[in-house]
Amino acid sequence: MTNRRSILFSVAMLAAASALSAPAALAQAKDKVSISALPFISTAPVFIAKERGYFDAEGIDLEIKIFNAAQAVAVAVASNDADFGITAFTGGFFNLAGKGALKVVAAQSREEPGYNFVAYIASKKAYDAGFRSPKDFAGKSVAITTVGSSFHYNLGMLADKYGFSLASVQMKPVQSIPNMMAALSGGQVDATILPANNALKLEAEGSGKIIGWVHEHTPWQLGALFTSTKNVKERRPMVERFVKAYQKGLKDYAEAFLAKDSEGNRMIGEKAQAVLPILEKWVQPKPTIDTVKVAANYMDPQGRLLVKNIHDQLAWYQAQGLVDKGFSANDFLDLSFVKGHLDLPKQ
The missing domain is CATH 3.40.190.10 (Periplasmic binding protein-like II)
Structure with a gap:
């Protein structure tokens, strides 16, 4: 009888332990999220945020899907093959966005005077x-x-x-x-x-x-981080956490590669050296520190967009007959995920 009580007590304790650990296990489960991207230095903030655990810290298990052309990146998001995309604006992107498939949520690279890209x-x-x-x-x-x-x-x-x-x-x-x-x-x-x-x-x-x-x-806002309209509507907390992790990657990138001295020369030091192994893993062709000194392009450290420039780009594509004229940039720009966007159009 004593053995029976002992066994029942052990079973009860195991059940109690399982009940207590179940919420913890659920709390630790991460959202599986994917991003389509190009293997360029301009994608570095995503690579940095992944390798340094910033997405993990936000409860995101990120898969990076590499493509060789910007149009394929946008199509992957529009077709639900990826949750996010990060690349340059194209006529194809604008056409997909105009159909309601995509939402721009943060900036990527831009052509800024003094920074080669x-x-x-x-x-x-x-x-x-x-x-x-x-x-x-x-x-x-x-x-x-x-x-x-x-x-x-x-x-x-x-x-x-x-x-x-x-x-x-x-x-x-x-x-x-x-x-x-x-x-x-x-x-x-x-x-x-x-x-x-x-x-x-x-x-x-x-x-x-x-x-x-x-x-x-011709300086301009070259690229952006974007997601599907469905994600913005149905998974907004995940998008917010994704942008937060991305901004941490942007901050690290800026500290490593964008600082200049009083004469306008880049200051490439220990922080750049620390990031270089991450770029060597993801970027093609594999960069050296000397390459990065020349090729690390400008990205706003907070992910802020040059908004009016995007309106101008869309107008150019529409004037060329490459994009439908039945929509405006306001239809696909979601400026709520990042504070303080730049160059806002006059109302």
Whole structure:
């Protein structure tokens, strides 16, 4: 009888322990969340936040899905293959957003004077023949990812600024960044437009020559963090926690790579060295500290957008007939997740 009571007591204690531990286990369960992204330095805040546990601390188990073109990043979110996306604005993005599929919640990279990000690069043959300036794209063949891409828009801004016809530029869509690099190095085009890390690689190999940087000619809000409209409506607390973790990654990135001395030179020190292994893990081509000194682009440390510039971008795409005219940027911008957005349009 004593043994029976002992067994029953043990069973009761186990049951009580299980009951007590169940809420703790439930509390520790994380939201499984995915983000579609490109393997660029511009995605660094996400990489940093993941590797340093900022998403975990917010109860988010994050999967990063890597793509090779901005349009694919947006499509992944619109089709529910990813919960978030982070990349450049494109005509395809605006079309999806205009259909109600996407919501922009924070800033990513922007072309800010004094910070290299995207380079104009001429083939060696074209450079030797005198193609030395972004003002001279008229009549040249240029590899881009897709019609309506950010690279297309870069050329459009140049054409508007310097008064040449965009129709005179022979744009050759090749679908991905690696294909753009191959088209230039293989002599199939006169030029291309590439993130700094990729452009520096081609220049080092002798395949091309950097002839300028976008921020020197046409500063703009290049990219953003976005999610599905469904997530904003049905999983708002998760989106808020995601943005909070992302902002921590932005802060670390800014401290590592954006500080300048009194003469305007970048101060790349211990914090940059500490972040470099994370970039080496995720960024392609694999960056060195010397590359990062040149190629670490500007991102607002708080994730604030240049709002009016996004309205201007949409208007340009609509004027080109690449995006439907039946909506405005207000329909896909959700400015409630980040405080203090910049360059707000006048009402």
